[in-house]
Amino acid sequence: MESRMKYLIAAIVLAIPGTIYTFVSPKKIILWGIAILPRHNDRVLVGILCLLLACIFIFRYFKKN
Amino acid sequence: MMNSFDMIFHLFEGTAVHLNYVAIKLTVIFTAVFVTALTSGLGKSQGIFTSIIGPTIFFIYYRVASSTLNRELFRIDEQLWYVVPHIIFFGFSYWLVYSVLVNKRAKEIWQRIGRGFSLALVAIALDFIYLMFRASMASGGNEEVIAMTLHAPYAAVLLVVLTLVFAGLFILMKRYRSFVMAILSGLLVVLFGIERTILHGLVLVALVFIAYHIQKWVIKHGK
Numbered sequence: 077m078e079s080r081m082k083y084l085i086a087a088i089v090l091a092i093p094g095t096i097y098t099f100v101s102p103k104k105i106i107l108w109g110i111a112i113l114p115r116h117n118d119r120v121l122v123g124i125l126c127l128l129l130a131c132i133f134i135f136r137y138f139k140k141n
Numbered sequence: 142m143m144n145s146f147d148m149i150f151h152l153f154e155g156t157a158v159h160l161n162y163v164a165i166k167l168t169v170i171f172t173a174v175f176v177t178a179l180t181s182g183l184g185k186s187q188g189i190f191t192s193i194i195g196p197t198i199f200f201i202y203y204r205v206a207s208s209t210l211n212r213e214l215f216r217i218d219e220q221l222w223y224v225v226p227h228i229i230f231f232g233f234s235y236w237l238v239y240s241v242l243v244n245k246r247a248k249e250i251w252q253r254i255g256r257g258f259s260l261a262l263v264a265i266a267l268d269f270i271y272l273m274f275r276a277s278m279a280s281g282g283n284e285e286v287i288a289m290t291l292h293a294p295y296a297a298v299l300l301v302v303l304t305l306v307f308a309g310l311f312i313l314m315k316r317y318r319s320f321v322m323a324i325l326s327g328l329l330v331v332l333f334g335i336e337r338t339i340l341h342g343l344v345l346v347a348l349v350f351i352a353y354h355i356q357k358w359v360i361k362h363g364k
Contacts, residue, residue, distance in 0.1 A: 083180070098201065098205055099205065116206070116207055117206040117207055120202060120205050120206045121165060121168075121202065121206070123205075124169070124198050124199075124201055124202045124205075125168070125169070125172060127198060127201070128169065128172055128173060128176075128194065128195075128198045129172070129176060131194050131198070132173070132176045132177050132180060132181075132194070133180070135177070135181065135190050135194075136177075136180040136181050139181055139186065
């Protein structure tokens with residue numbers, strides 16, 4: 077169980093920046109000072125990759141060995 | 142393979158095949174397949190999961206990211222129903238590799254035909270990426286020139302001819318077939334391709350040769 081727990085933690089940790097960079101408007105991201113990349117599309121790409129990894133880790137967490 | 146299906150589908154469907162979107166799609170697909178295989182291994186449930194999650198995540202990217210193409214001139218696959226053919230293409234590619242190419246119990250003849258078909262798809266994807274990259278360099282990154290580089294008939298003829306040639310050589314030849322496949326595909330694009338240049342032919346010779354040996358390595362270690 078413990079070895080699977082790390083996947084759930086990783087999923088939650090990745091889902092937060094993933095959701096912010098994908099769904100929050102570029103103006104708010106710049107206002108909050110978390111614009112790690114200058115182009116909006118690049119930030120969205122980082123966001124969707126984080127979301128993708130989060131989904132994969134959730135799948136791994138629920139998948140029986 | 143999935144990217145090749147995707148590009149051919151979009152050419153026939155009349156939506157733009159665009160280098161930046163192809164690159165992002167490739168990144169998303171590769172990450173989905175690689176990280177799922179790394180954490181959960183290979184299998185039917187993993188195949189179904191990656192086939193659904195890859196196109197869905199890419200659809201979210203399409204909807205959220207700002208357009209890099211003039212969408213009044215070019216149609217982009219941003220409607221919801223486009224997710225369905227992508228899931229089918231992804232699922233078919235995964236099934237072909239998992240159930241035919243690396244499956245020890247699959248029949249020899251189907252493995253050879255499957256290898257020919259998959260190698261043809263990989264060669265087409267690499268060829269298209271090369272052509273779009275060349276167009277990008279020649280036009281100074283003009284997105285609309287790049288999006289108009291490829292044509293549906295070229296994609297269809299190339300897929301049929303390369304599949305027949307590769308599958309035939311996988312069935313008939315045992316030695317030196319990677320050289321023969323690479324040289325024949327290079328010759329085909331020099332004579333009938335979009336650019337019809339020696340450089341295009343040489344690039345395809347190198348790409349097919351590399352793709353053949355990567356495929357061989359994957360099948361050897363996958364079994």
